[in-house]
Amino acid sequence: MSSRGADRAPLILPPSPTVDAVALEERAAALAKRSIKKATKIAGLRLAIRMMDLTTLEGKDTPGKVRALCSKAMRPLDSDPTIGPCAAICVYPNFVSVAKAALAGSQVLVASVATAFPSGQSPLSIKLDDVRRAVEFGADEIDMVIDRGAMLAGETAKVFDEIAATKEACGQAHLKVILETGELGSYDVIRRASDLAMLAGADFIKTSTGKIQPAATPPVTLLMLEAIRDYYYATGRKIGMKPAGGVRTAKQALHYLVIVKETLGDDWLAPSLFRFGASALLNDVLMQLEKERTGAYQASDDFSKD
Amino acid sequence: MARSKVVKKVAKQAEAKLKQADAAFVRVKVAAEVEQSLSTSRTIERVTVNKAYKMYIGGAFVRSESGRSFRVKGPKSTDPEVVNMPRGSRKDIRDAVLVAKNAQASWAARTPFNRGQILYRLAEMMESRRSELAMSLGREGREGREGREGREGQGAADAAREVQVAIDRCVYYSGMCDKLSALLASHNPVSGPHFGFTLPESLGVVGIVSPTSPSLLGLVSAVVPVITGGNTVVAIVASGDPRTAAIWTECLATSDLPGGVVNVIYGQADELLPHMAKHREVSGLSLWGDLGALGVQAEIDGADSVKRVRRYGDADRSLIATEDGARGLGYVEPFLEFKTVWHPMGM
Numbered sequence: 001m002s003s004r005g006a007d008r009a010p011l012i013l014p015p016s017p018t019v020d021a022v023a024l025e026e027r028a029a030a031l032a033k034r035s036i037k038k039a040t041k042i043a044g045l046r047l048a049i050r051m052m053d054l055t056t057l058e059g060k061d062t063p064g065k066v067r068a069l070c071s072k073a074m075r076p077l078d079s080d081p082t083i084g085p086c087a088a089i090c091v092y093p094n095f096v097s098v099a100k101a102a103l104a105g106s107q108v109l110v111a112s113v114a115t116a117f118p119s120g121q122s123p124l125s126i127k128l129d130d131v132r133r134a135v136e137f138g139a140d141e142i143d144m145v146i147d148r149g150a151m152l153a154g155e156t157a158k159v160f161d162e163i164a165a166t167k168e169a170c171g172q173a174h175l176k177v178i179l180e181t182g183e184l185g186s187y188d189v190i191r192r193a194s195d196l197a198m199l200a201g202a203d204f205i206k207t208s209t210g211k212i213q214p215a216a217t218p219p220v221t222l223l224m225l226e227a228i229r230d231y232y233y234a235t236g237r238k239i240g241m242k243p244a245g246g247v248r249t250a251k252q253a254l255h256y257l258v259i260v261k262e263t264l265g266d267d268w269l270a271p272s273l274f275r276f277g278a279s280a281l282l283n284d285v286l287m288q289l290e291k292e293r294t295g296a297y298q299a300s301d302d303f304s305k306d
Numbered sequence: 307m308a309r310s311k312v313v314k315k316v317a318k319q320a321e322a323k324l325k326q327a328d329a330a331f332v333r334v335k336v337a338a339e340v341e342q343s344l345s346t347s348r349t350i351e352r353v354t355v356n357k358a359y360k361m362y363i364g365g366a367f368v369r370s371e372s373g374r375s376f377r378v379k380g381p382k383s384t385d386p387e388v389v390n391m392p393r394g395s396r397k398d399i400r401d402a403v404l405v406a407k408n409a410q411a412s413w414a415a416r417t418p419f420n421r422g423q424i425l426y427r428l429a430e431m432m433e434s435r436r437s438e439l440a441m442s443l444g445r446e447g448r449e450g451r452e453g454r455e456g457r458e459g460q461g462a463a464d465a466a467r468e469v470q471v472a473i474d475r476c477v478y479y480s481g482m483c484d485k486l487s488a489l490l491a492s493h494n495p496v497s498g499p500h501f502g503f504t505l506p507e508s509l510g511v512v513g514i515v516s517p518t519s520p521s522l523l524g525l526v527s528a529v530v531p532v533i534t535g536g537n538t539v540v541a542i543v544a545s546g547d548p549r550t551a552a553i554w555t556e557c558l559a560t561s562d563l564p565g566g567v568v569n570v571i572y573g574q575a576d577e578l579l580p581h582m583a584k585h586r587e588v589s590g591l592s593l594w595g596d597l598g599a600l601g602v603q604a605e606i607d608g609a610d611s612v613k614r615v616r617r618y619g620d621a622d623r624s625l626i627a628t629e630d631g632a633r634g635l636g637y638v639e640p641f642l643e644f645k646t647v648w649h650p651m652g653m
Binding site (some may be wrong): 295296297299300302 | 400587
């Protein structure tokens with residue numbers, strides 16, 4: 001059962017609407033057919049870079065790699081200072097202070113995954129401790145994972161309470177809630193988890209850890225954006241969205257921007273409300289921008305990796 | 307008693323007659339049915355099975371992303387059919403270069419002996435399609451682009467010979483794969499207690515504009531030496547009638563050659579070559595035939611990314627057709643990189 005004390009009122013959440021899977025996938029596919037060219041393409045790609053959370057979440061991460069990533073986030077393309085900077089760097093808690101120092105004086109934020117990322121299968125006290133320490137190290141944003149096991153077992157109250165407790169532990173830091181949609185099984189559960197996260201105090205909802213396939217897909221993103229829209233109409237609060245994992249090409253990034261624009265409008269076309277969690281995407285976007293500038297297709301070896 | 311005997315006899319006779327009548331009826335009925343089924347089968351018309359020719363990119367047969375096509379028509383006397391061929395676009399070049407790039411590292415990482423085995427397998431596949439290739443060459447309209455009258459294709463003997471030389475050329479380069487290193491590497495005398503080795507390595511993705519004639523032998527002679535050294539290829543076939551090239555790609559597809567090592571696009575060199583020449587992922591260009599100013603511009607565009615550009619003129623083209631022409635290290639070496647390593651000698 002849930003961790004709520006006996007003294008608290010039973011949790012009653014408004015029901016979530018059911019999802020028409022066929023219509024959802026069809027609409028997501030239709031929105032991906034827009035042709036975006038020339039000046040619009042350049043504007044979209046430049047915006048996509050400013051929305052990027054450059055991410056490295058590997059066991060082999062080193063301070064050197066994190067510093068290199070920070071340099072890349074501050075100035076993605078050596079030859080053009082008007083491109084970027086990226087929105088944030090996303091690292092494990094151990095590298096928050098390294099990133100913070102490397103990014104000092106820049107606008108780039110530091111996001112840290114916490115709450116026993118990526119599985120979330122640890123006791124709540126450990127997860128909250130994880131969060132508090134990451135915030136202490138200087139994280140501006142916390143990317144938490146929900147307990148998918150609890151979600152699938154129907155213990156929605158437990159999931160809700162853990163998100164609420166994590167939000168409290170974050171203090172001033174922004175909270176992004178990772179649903180790990182690839183493990184939730186159906187669109188209905190994803191919708192339910194999105195609603196739950198927003199009601200529990202999330203500032204952002206995020207698709208995936210990047211460790212599970214499938215990660216972010218256009219239909220899942222559209223579904224979560226629709227949940228954000230409904231929540232906005234109901235409460236007036238604007239929640240951010242972050243597809244993560246699986247967005248690798250500039251073309252895909254533009255399609256996501258189309259989905260955002262068509263679902264939530266211009267307000268959400270800003271780094272404060274929409275992010276891409278990515279590592280390989282940046283170089284592809286840079287290659288496309290250079291292609292537009294020079295007229296020649298670019299070679300991947302000409303762009304720094306990691 | 308006598309009366310009953312008579313009755314029995316009559317009944318027996320009647321029964322026998324009835325049996326005969328039955329059998330006759332069945333015979334007539336069966337005959338009618340057979341007759342009908344025979345006449346029906348005579349009226350069934352066979353559906354003509356036409357071949358949809360496609361380009362070969364990343365180990366798959368694809369149409370152009372642009373949806374464009376052009377019409378090819380052979381000489382009337384031998385081949386009345388009109389065929390639509392996909393017409394490659396700038397973005398087909400882009401896609402093909404990407405798959406060629408992704409296929410390159412693992413192709414180069416195979417042992418040279420294994421590359422040789424695969425090229426020999428290609429020869430085997432061509433051998434089993436000898437007659438199809440020769441028939442296609444025989445009916446090719448040499449200038450068969452839409453609006454122009456196609457000339458007669460080659461004679462059957464010439465076509466068969468071209469196919470045979472093309473197969474032999476694959477066998478030749480298949481044997482060269484594992485000898486390249488021994489033939490081209492060197493041990494350099496250096497001043498000091500070091501070994502100095504120079505080793506050939508693959509260049510990367512090489513773009514090719516294949517000669518328009520001889521169409522099959524030209525394509526084979528342009529592509530095969532380049533992949534011998536571990537490169538991957540994007541070849542533009544700019545002849546008016548690329549049907550034989552299309553059949554050759556079917557040999558490639560069944561030859562154990564990994565997808566993406568050879569990619570073949572049909573189209574116009576003046577439209578496609580500039581994009582390939584500017585593409586920074588392309589490390590070399592092998593340009594056949596009289597491209598004129600287009601070839602010069604390709605050298606200029608290629609210089610930006612320091613491309614290795616080789617242009618082959620009419621002299622080289624006429625060499626292709628001879629049995630021992632267009633064979634040798636000279637066709638492999640331009641698309642190799644040479645790395646020199648110094649290594650301490652020890653005691």
